[in-house]
Amino acid sequence: MTDQSPQAQVESARKAFEQEFERFSHFTGDPSTFATIDLETAVGAERALAELRTRHLGKKSALAATKKLIGRVAPEERAGFGQLVQATEGKLVELLDQAEQNLKTHIEAARTARESIDVTMPGRRPRSGHRHPITLLRERLEDVFVALGYAIEDDREIETDFYNFDALNIPENHPARAWQDTFYTTQGFALRSQTSTVQIHAMQRRGVPVRMIAPGRVFRRDTPDPTHNPMFFQVEGLCVDRGITMAHLKGTVAEFLRRMFGADTVTRFRPSYFPFTEPSAEFDFSCFKCKGSGCRICKNSGWIELGGSGMVHPNVLRAVGVDPQEFSGFAFGLGIDRMCALMYELDDIRLLFENDVRFLEKFG
Amino acid sequence: MFISYEWLKELTDTKLTPAELRERLTMVGLAIDAVEEHNGDAVLDVEVPSNRPDCLSHVGVAREVSVIEKGQLRLPASEPPKAEGRTADLTSVEIKDPDLCPRYAARLVRGVKIGPSPDWLVKRLETIGQRPINNVADITNYVLHELGQPLHAFDFEKLGGRRIVVRRANAGEKLKTLDGVERTLTNDMLVIADGEKAVALAGIMGGEESEISNQTKDVLIESAYFDPHSVRLTARQLGMDTEASRRFERGADPEGVLRAQERCIELICELAGGVATEDAVDV
Numbered sequence: 001m002t003d004q005s006p007q008a009q010v011e012s013a014r015k016a017f018e019q020e021f022e023r024f025s026h027f028t029g030d031p032s033t034f035a036t037i038d039l040e041t042a043v044g045a046e047r048a049l050a051e052l053r054t055r056h057l058g059k060k061s062a063l064a065a066t067k068k069l070i071g072r073v074a075p076e077e078r079a080g081f082g083q084l085v086q087a088t089e090g091k092l093v094e095l096l097d098q099a100e101q102n103l104k105t106h107i108e109a110a111r112t113a114r115e116s117i118d119v120t121m122p123g124r125r126p127r128s129g130h131r132h133p134i135t136l137l138r139e140r141l142e143d144v145f146v147a148l149g150y151a152i153e154d155d156r157e158i159e160t161d162f163y164n165f166d167a168l169n170i171p172e173n174h175p176a177r178a179w180q181d182t183f184y185t186t187q188g189f190a191l192r193s194q195t196s197t198v199q200i201h202a203m204q205r206r207g208v209p210v211r212m213i214a215p216g217r218v219f220r221r222d223t224p225d226p227t228h229n230p231m232f233f234q235v236e237g238l239c240v241d242r243g244i245t246m247a248h249l250k251g252t253v254a255e256f257l258r259r260m261f262g263a264d265t266v267t268r269f270r271p272s273y274f275p276f277t278e279p280s281a282e283f284d285f286s287c288f289k290c291k292g293s294g295c296r297i298c299k300n301s302g303w304i305e306l307g308g309s310g311m312v313h314p315n316v317l318r319a320v321g322v323d324p325q326e327f328s329g330f331a332f333g334l335g336i337d338r339m340c341a342l343m344y345e346l347d348d349i350r351l352l353f354e355n356d357v358r359f360l361e362k363f364g
Numbered sequence: 365m366f367i368s369y370e371w372l373k374e375l376t377d378t379k380l381t382p383a384e385l386r387e388r389l390t391m392v393g394l395a396i397d398a399v400e401e402h403n404g405d406a407v408l409d410v411e412v413p414s415n416r417p418d419c420l421s422h423v424g425v426a427r428e429v430s431v432i433e434k435g436q437l438r439l440p441a442s443e444p445p446k447a448e449g450r451t452a453d454l455t456s457v458e459i460k461d462p463d464l465c466p467r468y469a470a471r472l473v474r475g476v477k478i479g480p481s482p483d484w485l486v487k488r489l490e491t492i493g494q495r496p497i498n499n500v501a502d503i504t505n506y507v508l509h510e511l512g513q514p515l516h517a518f519d520f521e522k523l524g525g526r527r528i529v530v531r532r533a534n535a536g537e538k539l540k541t542l543d544g545v546e547r548t549l550t551n552d553m554l555v556i557a558d559g560e561k562a563v564a565l566a567g568i569m570g571g572e573e574s575e576i577s578n579q580t581k582d583v584l585i586e587s588a589y590f591d592p593h594s595v596r597l598t599a600r601q602l603g604m605d606t607e608a609s610r611r612f613e614r615g616a617d618p619e620g621v622l623r624a625q626e627r628c629i630e631l632i633c634e635l636a637g638g639v640a641t642e643d644a645v646d647v
Contacts, residue, residue, distance in 0.1 A: 173593040173596065173597070270390055270391055270393065270395065271391075271392060271393030272393060272395075272413060273393075273413035273414060273415040273416070282395075
């Protein structure tokens with residue numbers, strides 16, 4: 001470097017600057033060419049330019065060093081040399097200034113844009129979920145029975161034949177094993193076809209006297225249609241104690257229906273048959289919609305069928321080690337989804353299992 | 365199960381209208397889903413719970429109605445048939461598996477004329493949703509719906525050795541039932557056989573070969589009691605469900621065997637001619 005003539009050194013200082021400034025040269029042009037640069041990049045460029053300025057125009061820069069070389073220039077060329085240095089310096093400063101100015105403007109604009117808030121925009125509302133209508137109904141049912149002194153029980157959904165059939169007085173070859181076509185796993189376990197299984201478990205666990213309801217999922221081999229689904233929900237109740245009679249059953253069911261559908265609800269019982277109760281009955285209640293005058297819900301009969309019930313069969317009590325001579329009990333059961341479809345006038349209970357948010361968000 | 369109101373009225377002089385019957389029967393445990401009008405008659409669709417097999421017939425329901433109304437039950441009666449000869453002289457019944465068939469009665473009517481059934485019979489069957497075939501077959505069907513006892517009529521000529529053997533099937537034994545399906549049997553299924561081969565699925569469906577045809581002259585009427593579990597298992601294994609199997613599965617009346625057979629024979633002689641044997645072989 002020191003062997004070059006002073007003029008050449010000025011020239012090389014200028015060239016070195018231009019080389020490094022090359023990538024910033026667009027900042028000296030039309031601002032629209034760099035309008036898309038983001039804030040972070042722009043700030044980085046600003047810093048780089050400042051650093052460039054120091055390196056090429058500062059006290060320790062090559063250009064500054066050339067000023068001291070005036071002594072080495074021939075006296076008659078000194079004025080010209082001085083002007084060369086001035087002009088070069090001026091040009092560099094001008095370029096840097098322009099670039100920095102444009103960049104600064106851009107940065108300010110970007111910062112403003114980023115930090116500004118449109119106070120006329122609507123607020124953001126967090127979306128809330130919805131509880132499933134079956135859950136809502138189950139909770140209502142639970143409330144009614146807890147108020148009557150009942151405990152809530154559940155147990156496993158996959159059962160052995162003992163709990164699903166034998167303990168419920170349904171021996172092998174009994175026709176009931178057919179009409180409740182059951183799902184079996186490859187290991188021979190049954191998916192429970194009624195929550196009466198929970199009653200058996202509860203009696204084994206708690207002993208008697210006992211008063212409980214068991215809401216839960218049950219499974220039956222049914223083709224899905226508007227009133228059937230292979231998986232659905234039941235709630236079954238059980239009350240075993242000394243001196244329990246069918247009058248207690250009728251009173252409990254009637255009270256439960258009054259609490260659900262209104263104080264003027266009438267209940268009726270019809271003889272029926274279940275293997276695990278004797279005598280057995282099905283219960284209906286007066287239609288909540290038409291109050292008996294006849295409508296679509298009650299198929300013009302004025303009555304809505306809801307569930308089955310009966311006095312617990314002595315064989316069932318014996319199966320859990322309870323002496324039917326000392327204890328007696330009643331049991332009842334109904335389909336929660338069916339009740340739900342009735343109350344909300346749904347045409348197809350499958351709506352309750354498809355989990356379509358558009359349906360679910362209509363509830364609580 | 366369909367019950368004809370007019371038919372019911374013959375068996376018990378009910379004062380209740382079909383609509384009233386629907387209400388009253390439902391309240392005693394025989395739920396009636398619907399009442400439909402059919403050709404001037406009312407048809408009740410009765411849901412009989414599985415612990416009431418006695419109600420799986422018109423007489424059964426009539427019995428219930430007469431209890432509800434404190435009325436009288438009038439059992440059907442027909443002319444005693446022209447009779448000649450003893451069944452035991454003409455055929456025999458051997459029950460090899462009495463655990464599955466505790467009672468089997470066979471009786472013959474010879475010289476029948478097969479033809480279409482009279483109008484009243486056709487109308488009765490059609491009202492309750494049954495298909496008329498020929499007079500003898502229809503009569504067995506009629507008595508099933510009247511008394512609840514399933515019966516079967518065999519073409520006597522077609523029975524090898526002209527005798528009946530009630531036995532378990534041989535493993536792999538084949539039988540073509542009268543719905544045209546060839547079935548492969550297992551050795552826990554009960555069949556009605558003749559001296560050579562299986563001719564019917566006991567309590568479920570008869571075989572095609574021995575079914576009544578227009579050429580049939582001599583008829584053997586079977587009236588029996590079959591073990592409910594066995595009938596149920598066999599029917600399920602073969603995917604079958606017939607009016608007969610349904611009644612045997614729930615528990616038929618062992619004491620009704622002879623009365624139903626008598627009624628059937630009487631009607632055959634009346635409508636298809638022929639001479640019955642005087643008594644039945646009842647094992």
